[in-house]
Amino acid sequence: MHETVTRTIKDSIVVGVERQGDTYFDYGMEELENLTRALDLNPVASLTQKLQTPNQATYLGSGKVTELSRLIASFDVDLVIFNDELTPSQIRNLEKELEVTVYDRTMLILDIFGERAKTNEAQLQVEIARLKYLLPRLVGMRASLSRQGGSGSGLANRGAGETKLELDRRKIESRISALEKELEVVVERRQTQRQKRKTEGIPVVALVGYTNAGKSSLLNAFVTEKQEKKVFEKDMLFATLDTSVRRVEMQKNMPFLLADTVGFVSKLPTHLVKAFRSTLEEAREADLLLHVVDYSSSYYKEMMRTTENTLKELEIDQPLLSVYNKMDRVEAREWSTEKDEIFLSAKTGEGLDRLVESIQANVFTHYIKKALHIPYEDSKAFAYVNEHTHILEQLEEDTGWYVETMMHKKHASLVTQYEK
Ligand SMILES: Nc1nc2c(ncn2[C@@H]2O[C@H](COP(=O)(O)OP(=O)(O)OP(=O)(O)O)[C@@H](O)[C@H]2O)c(=O)[nH]1
Ligand SMILES: [Mg+2]
Numbered sequence: 241m242h243e244t245v246t247r248t249i250k251d252s253i254v255v256g257v258e259r260q261g262d263t264y265f266d267y268g269m270e271e272l273e274n275l276t277r278a279l280d281l282n283p284v285a286s287l288t289q290k291l292q293t294p295n296q297a298t299y300l301g302s303g304k305v306t307e308l309s310r311l312i313a314s315f316d317v318d319l320v321i322f323n324d325e326l327t328p329s330q331i332r333n334l335e336k337e338l339e340v341t342v343y344d345r346t347m348l349i350l351d352i353f354g355e356r357a358k359t360n361e362a363q364l365q366v367e368i369a370r371l372k373y374l375l376p377r378l379v380g381m382r383a384s385l386s387r388q389g390g391s392g393s394g395l396a397n398r399g400a401g402e403t404k405l406e407l408d409r410r411k412i413e414s415r416i417s418a419l420e421k422e423l424e425v426v427v428e429r430r431q432t433q434r435q436k437r438k439t440e441g442i443p444v445v446a447l448v449g450y451t452n453a454g455k456s457s458l459l460n461a462f463v464t465e466k467q468e469k470k471v472f473e474k475d476m477l478f479a480t481l482d483t484s485v486r487r488v489e490m491q492k493n494m495p496f497l498l499a500d501t502v503g504f505v506s507k508l509p510t511h512l513v514k515a516f517r518s519t520l521e522e523a524r525e526a527d528l529l530l531h532v533v534d535y536s537s538s539y540y541k542e543m544m545r546t547t548e549n550t551l552k553e554l555e556i557d558q559p560l561l562s563v564y565n566k567m568d569r570v571e572a573r574e575w576s577t578e579k580d581e582i583f584l585s586a587k588t589g590e591g592l593d594r595l596v597e598s599i600q601a602n603v604f605t606h607y608i609k610k611a612l613h614i615p616y617e618d619s620k621a622f623a624y625v626n627e628h629t630h631i632l633e634q635l636e637e638d639t640g641w642y643v644e645t646m647m648h649k650k651h652a653s654l655v656t657q658y659e660k
Pocket of ligand 2: 455456457472473479480500501
């Protein structure tokens, strides 16, 4: 499915500025190292500095830059990765002073997304985000964002004079609008599909959460019986970039649609969030969100906060259930009994039944419970109930069938005469 990219592992140094009161700084740095490894870049050293705000010209203070320079020499690396999105001039100044390639968090994430994007829609979204990031940074950038192909042609001619630069800029701008038009067509097609589904009245449940939390695995746990319905799951950051929707029918005649979505990470680049807005429409219009959490991570709270903030940024505020996953890897942790919290393991399937119950309680609000007495003469009505409703209990009595069933409102009127 996803071919592996062969790359030589390259050493790097990661650098971060800890702002006052940033309690999540350590987590952010660990996250940065994971992102770095996701591109086969090996963080051999880490340098941090406490500052009120990053230095405008060089991100770090001047003394720290000298320290970094020494560190670069002693580890003999030619790549430094910064924990924030740098301004064009910060990149320029740092590259000049350090004589190495300077990467920032945004570039890193864009590169990972660029590598993982497989469908036309994802590729378009990443490319747009990449070009928008690139546009103000055309001058004097050493690192090439175009190393995984794509366009980015402007970079090849860096620093070749103002006229050339202006030309590159215009080229990129027109490429962005061409790509945006192309994306619009794809988005419209998706909207039509969603609209069609809406009219069918099947509820939609969307999986959201931090990258690698187990969203795709959970979707797969629901479609165990059908191999061809499975989606890609892997222990890697951003394994999923596209929304996949599957029809799930855990209980007869009570189907719902389950949508897998792109995972989040903190400080997700704004351009990328914007570009992926359409992919996340599925979540925006869902009847219920399942916030999947890797409960085995010691940073699960930070990851939850990241997801909550990203959802807020995307203005997605559907009803939400927290799903604490990977319980098979958790030893002594308290099991909450809150009703909007579910603990399970997508891997072993343990706890999945409780999730199904909760989904049902939350999304099948247009279903009603009915007790019916259908005389044996009306076997047609009985067949109808069997075919369209979810039977909870069924008894054969003297004069007919006694049936307790959950049915969609639209079916209810047809059997009112047999209601008990
Ligand atoms: N032990 C254990 N591992 C799990 C469980 N659920 C998922 N995993 C593993 O976690 C890794 C990530 O799973 P995915 O389902 O790809 O995660 P995701 O949330 O879809 O990640 P992205 O698509 O990157 O956002 C895989 O290696 C899974 O096998 C679980 O319940 N227990
Ligand atoms: Mg996934």
